[in-house]
Amino acid sequence: MQTPPLKQQAWAAIHEHEGELRSLALRIKEHPETGYQEEQASTWQADYLAQHGFQVTKPFGGLPTAYSACQTAGAGPTIAFLAEYDALPGIGHGCGHNLIAGSCVGAGIGVAAVLAQTGGRVCVMGTPAxxxxxxxEGKVRLLEAGAFEGVDVCLSMHPHTDNQVIASDVGFIGFDLVFHGRTAHAAADPWNGANALDGLILTYNNINALRQHVKPDVRIHGVVTDGGRVPNIIPERAAGRFMVRSRDPKVLEDVYARVQDCARAAALATATQVEINHITTVYNTRINPTLNRLICENFAQLGEPLNEKPLDMGGSTDFGNVSQVIPSAFFVSKTHPAGIAWHSVEVAQGAGEEMALRSMIASACVLAGVAIDLLSDPELLVQVREDFAKANG
Ligand SMILES: [Zn+2]
Ligand SMILES: [Zn+2]
Structure with missing residues (x-):
């Protein structure tokens, strides 16, 4: 497939900066910072983009570790690459977000090299947590702050074990359950107590009974965050943090309602009270066929192999929330070997290896290529908007 000259120019700019992009990703990997603590990672990216002519806003959207870095060349649409760079507690970059940062920064550098010819605006937006x-999550807060206003299309990538566009992913609701009981001596007068821990344990067991009756895509998982203090006091407080997931937003709401009933039933059974504290709702990604097609075409133009089968992703991403408001797409990139367990130290180690760094650069080229297509052909943006309007989430 023949590569248009603008892309050749953009991809040459990315390769020219390849050494710096690799060392940026490696530095972020070696200094993992968890959500909203990504001070170094966000500063390194923002400084690097500022040095390359981008106008940087940091903090951005009220978040100290978010940033926006843009270049403008006259009238035209705004394309934003959404960088991520948070690590997992105790594991480091076990989701490979250092590579998302490197790809998006690289894509920004590539598009900036041809922006005077395409017109429009290119932004790299640093989205924490x-x-x-x-x-x-960071993108949920940035959306609430109106940080994406004026952006026409958002693009990103995620590390994975193959190059694929996305067919579907999973939305989730995150929430805390806090049981309130009454203390008593656990041996001398337990009849005066109400056991908050029992309320939490019964909830867990009620959920296990519910599992048989939910659709195969539903996931319900939780941890105990407070199980009481000492065994000789009936626990007056117990708490857990849970997540419910589904590919279908309607099913997600239904299962969340059932899980709340599981908790209320447990409170009734144990004469305790339960507080249900909703934390966040992450929506499914709204798939945009035109953007997916452009991603596939750019993989082909780049000569990178692409698994033709779009991926039904098992995980969730706050990118989904952005995609419900602005036409958006991300793809997954073959940064890690097949069969690897995700959210693991193995992924964190792999996120600094040749396979990962090479794919990160290829992803930067694909992202830049899609942006250049959109900046140079207004008809494509019309199609993207039509897809967005048609999709029902
Ligand atoms: Zn993850
Ligand atoms: Zn991730």
């Missing part, structure tokens, strides 16, 4: 912990 993608991984769910105990708070709303």
């Amino acid at each position: 993608e991984e769910f912990d105990n708070q709303k």
Whole structure:
């Protein structure tokens, strides 16, 4: 397939900066920072982009570790690459987000090299805290702050074991359950107590009974965050953090309602009270066929192999929330060997190896290629918007 000259120019710019992009990704990998703590990672990216002519806003959208870095060349659409760079607690870059940062920064550098010819605006947006912990994710907060206003299309990539576009992913609701009981001596007068831990354990067991009756794509998983203090006091407080997931937003809401019933039933059975604290809702990614087609074409133009089968992703991403508001697409990139367990130290180690870094650069080229297509052909943006309007999420 013949490569248009603008892309050749952009890809040459990416390769010219390849050494710096690799060392940026390696530095982020070697200094893992968890959600909203990514001070070094965000500063390194923002500084690097500022040195390459981007206008940087940091903090961005009210978040100290978010940034926006843009270049403008006259009228035209705005294409944003959404970088991620948060690590997992205790594991490091076990989701490979250092490679998303390198790809998106690289794509920005590539598009900037041809922007005077295409017109329009290119932005790299640093979006912190993608991984769910105990708070709303970075893109959810940035959306609430109106940080994506004026952006026409958002693009990104995610590390994986193959090059593929996305067919579907999974939305989730994250929430805390807090049981309140009454203390008593666990041996002398337990009849005066109400056991909050029993409330939590019964909830867990009620959920296990529910599992048989949910669709195969549903996932319900949780951890105990407070199980009481000492065994000779009936616990007056117990708490857990849970996630419910589904590919179908309607099913997601239904299962969340059932899980809340599991908790209320457990509270009734144990004469305790339960507080249900919703933390976040992450939506499914709204698939955009035109953007997916452009991603495939750019893999072909680049001469990179692509698994033709779009991926039904098992995980969730706050990119989904952005995709519900702005036409967006991300793809997965073959950064790691097949069969590897994700969110693991093996992924973190692999995120610094040749296979990962090479794919990161190829991904930067694909992202830049799609952006150049959109900046140079207004008709494509019309199609992208039509797809967006047609998709029902
Ligand atoms: Zn992850
Ligand atoms: Zn991830």
